[in-house]
Amino acid sequence: MQHFKTIALLILLPVVLIFISTTIGSSQNISLATLFQHLVLELGISKNEILMQGSLHTILWQVRLPRIILTFLVGASLASSGGVLQAVFRNPIVDPFTLGISSGSAFGAALAMLFPIMAVNISAFIFGVVAVGITYLVSYVGAGTSIVSMVLAGMIVSGVFTALLTVLQYLSDPYKLQAIVQWTMGNLHTASWQKVYSAILPIFTGLLIIIILRWKLNLLALGDHEAMAVGVNPSVLKLILMAVATMITASSVAEVGVISLFGLIVPHISRMIFGPNHSMTVWANISIGGTFLLLIDDFSRTAMPFEIPIGVFTMIIGAPIFIYLMRKNAINWNS
Numbered sequence: 001m002q003h004f005k006t007i008a009l010l011i012l013l014p015v016v017l018i019f020i021s022t023t024i025g026s027s028q029n030i031s032l033a034t035l036f037q038h039l040v041l042e043l044g045i046s047k048n049e050i051l052m053q054g055s056l057h058t059i060l061w062q063v064r065l066p067r068i069i070l071t072f073l074v075g076a077s078l079a080s081s082g083g084v085l086q087a088v089f090r091n092p093i094v095d096p097f098t099l100g101i102s103s104g105s106a107f108g109a110a111l112a113m114l115f116p117i118m119a120v121n122i123s124a125f126i127f128g129v130v131a132v133g134i135t136y137l138v139s140y141v142g143a144g145t146s147i148v149s150m151v152l153a154g155m156i157v158s159g160v161f162t163a164l165l166t167v168l169q170y171l172s173d174p175y176k177l178q179a180i181v182q183w184t185m186g187n188l189h190t191a192s193w194q195k196v197y198s199a200i201l202p203i204f205t206g207l208l209i210i211i212i213l214r215w216k217l218n219l220l221a222l223g224d225h226e227a228m229a230v231g232v233n234p235s236v237l238k239l240i241l242m243a244v245a246t247m248i249t250a251s252s253v254a255e256v257g258v259i260s261l262f263g264l265i266v267p268h269i270s271r272m273i274f275g276p277n278h279s280m281t282v283w284a285n286i287s288i289g290g291t292f293l294l295l296i297d298d299f300s301r302t303a304m305p306f307e308i309p310i311g312v313f314t315m316i317i318g319a320p321i322f323i324y325l326m327r328k329n330a331i332n333w334n335s
Helices: 002-023 032-042 055-089 101-114 120-139 147-171 174-184 193-212 214-222 224-229 234-256 262-274 278-302 310-329
Strands: none
Touching (some): 002 055, 002 278, 055 193, 055 214, 101 120, 120 147, 120 234, 214 278, 224 234
């Protein structure tokens, strides 16, 4: 019965917040009754040409809904990849950007803005994957790679791409520089159905793979010897999971820009609520990650007359939350 209540909560909470998020906005707030009226019209159950052609209908279905869906997808993917990487590396301070994904994608996006050879999201995705590939190659010594060398290599690669990004910013004119800086702080206000369609397939595929392999994450968290004892090849499994985490993180960053600390703190929140069992925390990361980022986005777009980049809020909120989690749970930083 308790398990049923937990699953119901993880499903019910996001659904409720999605409906609430649809009713609020910087331009106009609407009631739930009005929202359902427009929902009925959109589904074709009833007809009202005046409402269908009104500006509110356009705001709901062409502005707010794609942003809400994209925000939830990105939050779920960043939280899930963070949980996966923390299990793979057996380190609580690892997040999706440890391997250089963030800096690589930021450089790729800036490069596309400065030299428009390809689309910004495609360039960001490519360079995010390239950064992880370089990190793996740099850390690969002899017959394999160690966790410590991967983290150190990720820091080096991240530093190099950050330096290259600084060079591009120095070469940019004021208008392109503003676009680059805005993108590096999170860029959800440009959400559209096109971005949703671009992100949904890789993110959904990656999340599905993580869900299928969720019980094996418990084995990796115990250690390589324990995994091999039950017939699991930890090296292959780690490579698959890192590739999946890279894919969904790069897809998210490519569409909305850099959102800092989010993939670091949400897995800790999930473990505090549901315990260390990854069979449950995988679902919790998807639900809590999407819901929490959606809640932050609601605040960022309604708290002020102008919109504040969501990356600013995740950094401001994430830092004290993580400090609290660190002190509350006495995280072993040397694990």
